Amino acid sequence: xxxxxxAPITVRAGNxxxxxxxxxxxxxxxxxxxxxxxxxxxxCVYLEADENINTLIDYRYQRSYQAGNGEAGKGRNCTGAKxxxxxxxxxxxxxxxxxxxxxxxxxxxxxxxxxxxxxGGFHGLGNTRFKSSVNRAPRQTSPGxxxxxxxxxxxxxxxxxxxxxxxxxxxxxxxxxxxxSAQPKVADYPFTTLIPSLGVVKVxxxxxxxxxxxxxxxxxxxxxxxxxxxxxxxxxxxxxxxxLVDVAPIDGSSPADNAxxxxxxxxxxxxxxxxxxxxxxxxxxxxxxEEEAQAAVDALVKELDWQGPVYAVSxxxxxxxxxxxxxxxxxxxRCWEEEKANPDAAERETEWQRRMQAEAREKIEALRxxxxxxxxxxxxxxxxxxSDVEIVYAH
Numbered sequence: 421x422x423x424x425x426x427a428p429i430t431v432r433a434g435n436x437x438x439x440x441x442x443x444x445x446x447x448x449x450x451x452x453x454x455x456x457x458x459x460x461x462x463x464c465v466y467l468e469a470d471e472n473i474n475t476l477i478d479y480r481y482q483r484s485y486q487a488g489n490g491e492a493g494k495g496r497n498c499t500g501a502k503x504x505x506x507x508x509x510x511x512x513x514x515x516x517x518x519x520x521x522x523x524x525x526x527x528x529x530x531x532x533x534x535x536x537x538x539x540g541g542f543h544g545l546g547n548t549r550f551k552s553s554v555n556r557a558p559r560q561t562s563p564g565x566x567x568x569x570x571x572x573x574x575x576x577x578x579x580x581x582x583x584x585x586x587x588x589x590x591x592x593x594x595x596x597x598x599x600x601s602a603q604p605k606v607a608d609y610p611f612t613t614l615i616p617s618l619g620v621v622k623v624x625x626x627x628x629x630x631x632x633x634x635x636x637x638x639x640x641x642x643x644x645x646x647x648x649x650x651x652x653x654x655x656x657x658x659x660x661x662x663x664l665v666d667v668a669p670i671d672g673s674s675p676a677d678n679a680x681x682x683x684x685x686x687x688x689x690x691x692x693x694x695x696x697x698x699x700x701x702x703x704x705x706x707x708x709x710e711e712e713a714q715a716a717v718d719a720l721v722k723e724l725d726w727q728g729p730v731y732a733v734s735x736x737x738x739x740x741x742x743x744x745x746x747x748x749x750x751x752x753x754r755c756w757e758e759e760k761a762n763p764d765a766a767e768r769e770t771e772w773q774r775r776m777q778a779e780a781r782e783k784i785e786a787l788r789x790x791x792x793x794x795x796x797x798x799x800x801x802x803x804x805x806x807s808d809v810e811i812v813y814a815h
Contacts (some may be wrong), residue, residue, distance in 0.1 A: 434462030436564025463487030558677030
């Protein structure tokens with residue numbers, strides 16, 4: 421099954437039913453008066469978060485959805501039936517955007533969250549509603565209103581507390597296998613990871629956090645090289661970024677140059693994401709003799725002039741990972757407590773996430789526009805659907 425994290429859809433709410441024009445007609449009852457009923461309301465369209473869904477694949481092939489129309493009113497003051505609501509199931513972490521206005525309609529961040537995305541039309545009034553002391557036999561009704569039609573863009577962003585980034589083969593998948601029960605593919609060639617993966621790190625009973633692994637970046641990713649930067653949007657919800665660096669690259673490249681390349685790609689993709697708190701994780705210490713490992717770590721930190729937290733680990737040997745996870749969870753818990761106690765801090769965090777997500781959308785759309793401009797129109801029909809990358813789940 422493909423991993424699809426973006427899908428444009430059109431939703432149409434149901435129209436309201438028309439009011440009925442009717443008069444009471446019974447034997448031996450003269451001038452029975454109006455008895456036309458109201459129409460029924462049109463059905464609404466909702467999005468609902470479901471933790472059992474992890475991709476927007478269903479919305480890639482069916483683009484149009486419509487709720488039920490309300491029935492017209494009937495005689496004898498019978499009200500028309502209400503149109504059936506339409507509930508569209510989406511993965512937890514989905515955002516809905518109005519394509520015409522660019523407005524964010526809402527985020528679905530918890531299982532069971534429901535978001536109204538198209539309001540159903542309101543019912544029309546039957547002629548019974550218009551009778552009065554001076555108008556005993558009204559022939560006036562009102563039609564039902566049309567349901568709302570919206571062109572939406574669904575975006576899926578993984579809900580993770582921490583996110584990992586680095587070059588291909590920096591050891592991100594090995595790290596997530598080491599500290600969680602997730603089993604992403606691990607191999608000795610670049611771009612082993614083709615889709616984002618998510619794992620839960622359990623430090624102690626009832627103390628845990630989620631961590632996301634995205635496909636590796638290469639220099640020029642912000643301009644579309646490699647798998648590009650389309651998966652970086654999944655880091656915009658993370659509180660802390662773990663920047664993994666291979667201490668002894670097999671190609672003989674400089675670890676410091678590799679780290680700087682990732683930083684440049686982040687800055688090019690989203691300045692707000694580049695400003696996010698980032699911890700340096702120097703991986704694969706098991707490849708160096710013990711007496712050389714610390715010297716290599718010190719040299720790398722000095723060359724980068726790194727001022728933030730630094731952790732030296734071996735994900736394969738599970739060395740140093742426990743301390744990193746414990747300290748990371750403690751830091752995250754402090755952040756969560758601050759947001760809970762200080763509404764201003766929570767609002768700042770929300771605004772920061774909005775900035776990161778807005779910059780991510782702008783960058784990705786700019787890359788697509790450039791690709792469409794350079795490609796033949798016949799070969800570019802599905803470009804807006806991310807057809808440039810074929811992604812399959814690894815089991």
